[in-house]
Amino acid sequence: MSVREDVLGRLRRQLGRTDSTSAAARARVEATITRQQSGPRAAADGVLDRFVERALAMISTVDRCATEAEVPAHCAAWLRGQALPTTLVVAPALAALDWAGAGLDVRIGAATGDDLVGVTGCFRAIAETGTLMLCSGPQSPAVNSLLPETHIAVVPRQHIVADMEAAWADARRELVPWPRAVNFVSGPSRTADIEQTIVLGAHGPYRVHLLIVG
Amino acid sequence: MEIRSMHFVSRVRQRLDDPELQRNLKRTRGRNAASRAAAVAAFPDFDAVRARATEIRASVLRDLDVWLERFEQKATERGATVLWARDGDHACELIIDIARRHGVRTVVKSKSMVSEEAGLNAALEAAGIRPVETDLGEYILQINDNEPPSHIIMPVIHKSKEQVSELFARVHGTAPKTDIEELTHEARAVLRPEFLGADMGLSGGNFLVAETGSVAIVTNEGNGRLCTTLPRVHVALTGIEKVIPTLEDLATLLRILPRSATGQALTNYVSMLTGPKQGGDADGPEHMYFVLVDGGRADLLGSEFEAMLRCIRCGACMNHCPVYQTIGGHSYGWVYPGPMGSVLTPLYQGLDKAMDLPHAATLCNQCGVVCPVSIPLPELMRTLREKQVERGLRPWSERLATRLWAWVAARPKLYALGTRFAVRYLRWLADGRDRIQVMGVAPGWTAQRDFPAPAAKTFRELYAERRRGGAA
Numbered sequence: 001m002s003v004r005e006d007v008l009g010r011l012r013r014q015l016g017r018t019d020s021t022s023a024a025a026r027a028r029v030e031a032t033i034t035r036q037q038s039g040p041r042a043a044a045d046g047v048l049d050r051f052v053e054r055a056l057a058m059i060s061t062v063d064r065c066a067t068e069a070e071v072p073a074h075c076a077a078w079l080r081g082q083a084l085p086t087t088l089v090v091a092p093a094l095a096a097l098d099w100a101g102a103g104l105d106v107r108i109g110a111a112t113g114d115d116l117v118g119v120t121g122c123f124r125a126i127a128e129t130g131t132l133m134l135c136s137g138p139q140s141p142a143v144n145s146l147l148p149e150t151h152i153a154v155v156p157r158q159h160i161v162a163d164m165e166a167a168w169a170d171a172r173r174e175l176v177p178w179p180r181a182v183n184f185v186s187g188p189s190r191t192a193d194i195e196q197t198i199v200l201g202a203h204g205p206y207r208v209h210l211l212i213v214g
Numbered sequence: 215m216e217i218r219s220m221h222f223v224s225r226v227r228q229r230l231d232d233p234e235l236q237r238n239l240k241r242t243r244g245r246n247a248a249s250r251a252a253a254v255a256a257f258p259d260f261d262a263v264r265a266r267a268t269e270i271r272a273s274v275l276r277d278l279d280v281w282l283e284r285f286e287q288k289a290t291e292r293g294a295t296v297l298w299a300r301d302g303d304h305a306c307e308l309i310i311d312i313a314r315r316h317g318v319r320t321v322v323k324s325k326s327m328v329s330e331e332a333g334l335n336a337a338l339e340a341a342g343i344r345p346v347e348t349d350l351g352e353y354i355l356q357i358n359d360n361e362p363p364s365h366i367i368m369p370v371i372h373k374s375k376e377q378v379s380e381l382f383a384r385v386h387g388t389a390p391k392t393d394i395e396e397l398t399h400e401a402r403a404v405l406r407p408e409f410l411g412a413d414m415g416l417s418g419g420n421f422l423v424a425e426t427g428s429v430a431i432v433t434n435e436g437n438g439r440l441c442t443t444l445p446r447v448h449v450a451l452t453g454i455e456k457v458i459p460t461l462e463d464l465a466t467l468l469r470i471l472p473r474s475a476t477g478q479a480l481t482n483y484v485s486m487l488t489g490p491k492q493g494g495d496a497d498g499p500e501h502m503y504f505v506l507v508d509g510g511r512a513d514l515l516g517s518e519f520e521a522m523l524r525c526i527r528c529g530a531c532m533n534h535c536p537v538y539q540t541i542g543g544h545s546y547g548w549v550y551p552g553p554m555g556s557v558l559t560p561l562y563q564g565l566d567k568a569m570d571l572p573h574a575a576t577l578c579n580q581c582g583v584v585c586p587v588s589i590p591l592p593e594l595m596r597t598l599r600e601k602q603v604e605r606g607l608r609p610w611s612e613r614l615a616t617r618l619w620a621w622v623a624a625r626p627k628l629y630a631l632g633t634r635f636a637v638r639y640l641r642w643l644a645d646g647r648d649r650i651q652v653m654g655v656a657p658g659w660t661a662q663r664d665f666p667a668p669a670a671k672t673f674r675e676l677y678a679e680r681r682r683g684g685a686a
Contacts, residue, residue, distance in 0.1 A: 004298040006543070007454065007508045011279040014516035025277040029284055032459045033425050034275070039266035040259040064293065110496040114470060129480040142443050146436060148470045164465035172461075178292075178669035180491060184484040189436035190396055192476070193351035193368060195375050196242050196309075201397040202350060203405065204436025204483070209319035211258045 030076075042128035042163035050128050051160045053211070054130025058187030059200065060208045064094040068213050071154055072102035078209060079104075079117065084150055089115040094154060110141035118148035123175075124167040125160045125210075129186055132210070133167050134179040145185055151205040153185075157214035215302075215333045215362060217560055219547035219568035226545045238374050239542050244370075246533035249477025250584065267470045270463045271524035274455075278515060278523075281457045282506070288427025292489030293500040300452075302332030302511045307414070308391050308505050309334065310341045316501060318343060318413040322405075324431070324438040325349040326418030327366055327527060328451050328507050331562070332548040334416075336362060345416075346408045348437040350401055352385040354378055358509045359387045364543030366550060367475050367529045372374030372542050398598075405437075415499065418453030420526070421467060428488040429504065430475065432471060432481045434443055439485050448487070448499040454506045455523040467526065474528040474586040510562035518597055522557050524587040531581035531591055535575055546571060547593050553581040553591040560598055566607055572598035633672045635670075640668050 001009070012022070040199045043050075071094070087105040089112075090097075099106035111118045120140060122162050124133040132153050134144040145151045161167050164184075171182070186192050189204030200206055218225070229235055254260045274281050277328065286296045295434060299305035313321065323329065323345055335345045339363075347356040351369035355361040358381055363369030370378070375392050382400055383390040391397060396558040417428040417438055422443070428623045429450040431438040458464060462488070491498035514523055531553025543551035543555040548559045548568070558572040585591065590677040602608055603616075622628050644650045644667030653660040671679075 002298070003300050003304065005510075006300070007298050007506075007512055008279050010508075010512040011282070011454075011515055013278060014512065015276075016516070017279065022280070025280045029280045029424075029459070031278055031282075036460050037463050039270075039463045039469075040262045050382065058482070070422050076405050113406065129479060136495060138494035138496060142439070147444065164468065165462055168441040168465065169270065177492060178488055180488055180495055182486040182488075183439060184480070184486075186480050186482050188482070189434070190482055191350045191371055192433045192648060193349070193354070194373075194378055194394045195369070196245055196371070196396060197375075197394045199395045201402065202398060202435035202437070203402055203409075203440055 011097045021149065023059035029177055033104065038165050041165055043157055044162045047160050047162050048157060048212075050165075051127040051130055054127065055187070056130070056209055058130045058188075059209050060130065060187045062210045062212065064212045066214065068154075068156075069137060070183050071211060071213060073106060075119065076102040076104050076210055078152075079150075080209075082089060085116045088117045088119055088152075089144060090119040091140050091144050093121045094119060094213060105126050111143045111146070113147055114147045116205060117150045117152065118144035118146075119152045119154070120144045121154050121156075123168060124161075125155045126164055126167055126184070127160055127162045131184050131186040132208075133164075134183045134185060135171070135175060135179040136183070137179050142181045146185065146204050149206050150209070151185075151203070151207070152209045155212045160212075203204055215330055215549050217548045217559070217563045217567050218438055219571055220546060222271055222547060222568075222570035222574065226541045227549060230329070230540070231540050234374070235372055235542055238372050239539065241374070242371055243539050246476065246529070249535065250474060250530060251477075253473040253477035253479065255337060257409060257469075257479070260470070260473070264586055264588065265486050266466050267526075267586055268524065270458060270466060271526070271587045272521075274306045274457055274459065275520060277345065277525055278455070278457070281459065282454060285422050285424040285427060285457050288424065289489070290427070291428050294427065294504055295490045295630055296504045296506065299505050302328075302334075302507065303337075305332045305451060305505050305507050306334055306337035309451070310337065310343065312449060312503055313338070313341070313343050313414055316413065316470075316576045318447060320344045320346060320349050320408065320412045321414045321436075322346050322408055322412040322418050322441045322445060323416045323658045324418065324433065324441040325352055325369075326416065326451050327549060328352075328418060330363065331415065331509060332507070334451070341344060346405070346412065348405050348409065348513070348679070349433075349651070350435060353383065353401055353405065357381060361461060362544065364551065365529060365532060366527055372544065376414060378556055404588075408575070409437075409440040409444050412441075414447040414449065415443075415445040416449045419456055419504075420471065421464055422452065422457045423459075423461065423464055424457050425487065426486075428486045429678045430464055432468070432483070432484045434478075434482045436483055440484055442485060442487055442499070443497055446499055447501045447503070447507060448458070448490070450487070451505045451507065453511055454508055455511050455525075463650075464664060470586040471526055471528050472484050474530040474584065478583070480569055490630045500548075508616065514561060519557070519561055519594055521589045522594060524589055525558075526587055527554075528585065529583045534580040534584050536578065536580075541574075546574070554589075557591060557594045557598065565598070565601055565605065569602065569607065572596075572602070630672070630674050634675065637668045637670075637672050639669065640665075
């Protein structure tokens with residue numbers, strides 16, 4: 001007997017399964033998946049302010065601009081202000097912006113270990129926790145928010161939703177096929193393993209800069 | 215991991231007598247409890263979310279067989295391979311097979327307590343495959359001659375920065391430094407090339423989402439993301455009890471896991487991974503495997519210990535346990551310390567292998583109160599104590615004493631006489647004070663604390679006096 005059959009067999013025995021209770025269990029499972037029942041959720045109002053407040057609490061930095069066309073100039077100004085490199089690796093989803101016009105040296109594609117600044121969009125942003133929801137795909141490599149020391153995320157204002165449940169509902173509707181990786185990112189990478197002292201930049205980015213558009 | 219829980223008492227004594235460990239434990243004692251308390255106070259829905267989280271975990275266990283099949287079906291549809299492991303040793307065999315099949319020489323690991331259960335690092339090394347722990351705490355332990363973790367989410371809580379500094383200087387050949395930021399960044403610099411060069415990434419799994427066939431991984435450092443994004447092969451190793459139904463359930467559990475663990479509203483990273491790289495994807499592993507371990511879990515289903523399978527490994531029980539906070543995690547002698555470990559270790563490793571653990575608690579129920587999935591930990595420890603008695607595992611002296619007591623207690627007159635003498639004896643020991651400092655017949659009892667002196671008369675005596683209408 002395979003280990004799979006052995007384990008499942010023992011589970012069934014422990015649960016006292018018969019044909020009819022197994023069928024009932026299968027029906028229960030499918031009904032639960034279809035129902036998608038939520039627990040207590042976050043408030044749905046004031047999402048922009050809450051997102052900004054929570055993102056700052058998670059040690060992200062936040063900037064705003066009115067239109068997508070202004071994104072490269074805002075990125076350039078922030079990078080120069082922080083004395084950070086102006087050589088960027090940008091997710092293909094944002095390839096159409098005029099990066100060179102803002103004096104930035106940009107490569108479109110997926111980050112490697114040598115890239116210092118990575119730029120991404122975001123599928124949704126979650127107000128409850130100040131979190132980015134990044135979905136991997138041909139236009140949005142997962143590594144751009146991971147390997148570089150600095151991560152800049154472009155957050156369209158209408159992408160900010162109240163909570164993770166709202167983001168999942170949008171993802172179910174819009175993301176076909178389902179992305180390989182859904183990464184929720186709340187500020188820079190950190191650790192408190194040594195004497196419970198928080199240090200930023202454990203393995204991922206040292207800084208996460210959010211540029212809200214609109 | 216080899217179990218050493220039968221030497222609990224001597225292990226505890228060693229650790230109580232270790233001034234450096236005691237200093238280190240004292241430094242962080244109560245900090246996690248305070249962080250959790252602040253997070254709960256700032257989140258009015260906590261109790262409602264806790265009730266919902268408990269119900270989600272309990273409902274999965276009621277149909278665990280079908281949930282696992284549903285998870286397997288979805289994961290397989292997305293191109294992942296789902297493997298089942300009888301126990302830790304079998305999980306190691308399966309993972310070594312996967313590694314050989316794909317020509318893997320180096321495995322980068324993000325934190326997995328199931329891999330500690332399995333003793334995976336030793337098994338990989340014996341098979342000529344190099345495991346590299348990448349969680350900062352786990353990395354520190356690995357380079358310190360494979361020391362076991364002392365906490366399930368803060369593995370080096372027992373170490374000081376000076377100890378880490380000395381270790382890094384010795385192993386990395388760098389100048390000693392005690393700045394925690396510099397130490398952290400030194401580890402980052404050492405580990406970055408390992409991520410970029412590894413052939414396989416091994417992760418644990420905080421949750422398996424049946425709706426999508428995905429594994430959800432909760433981390434702060436980002437090492438979990440690196441391990442599951444860069445190498446050609448990703449293996450997610452976890453227990454069969456980790457399934458949850460839907461994405462909504464994941465949202466609910468993520469509101470309670472980080473708050474209970476570190477007091478964070480959410481960890482820095484939560485990754486939900488579904489299958490290998492798809493057509494057109496710019497990154498991700500080419501092969502994805504799930505190794506689902508039984509290791510004693512299936513036998514708990516439907517038993518009086520079923521509630522233990524709800525556990526989401528947050529560590530709140532140990533963070534609030536006065537015993538754990540004093541003796542440290544290594545005393546417990548296996549993978550899981552604190553109250554949850556005192557229940558799991560005897561259940562997974564054998565009642566007779568961990569005789570003292572169910573007794574290593576004051577039953578104060580702080581752990582039960584803070585558990586995010588409402589596991590009645592003290593009750594489970596009490597049930598384990600009963601099992602020890604039922605199976606005749608307690609020492610003869612204790613069995614004799616209990617029988618003697620039962621015999622006396624069943625004879626009211628004898629009992630009344632006995633307590634009368636006992637009360638007077640104890641008051642004589644107290645010598646007019648309200649505390650007994652040295653217990654005559656059992657001096658061990660008062661070695662670390664005083665014993666309260668009893669009232670002058672027993673309840674029975676007072677009751678009898680009042681019935682007679684005498685002065686109280």
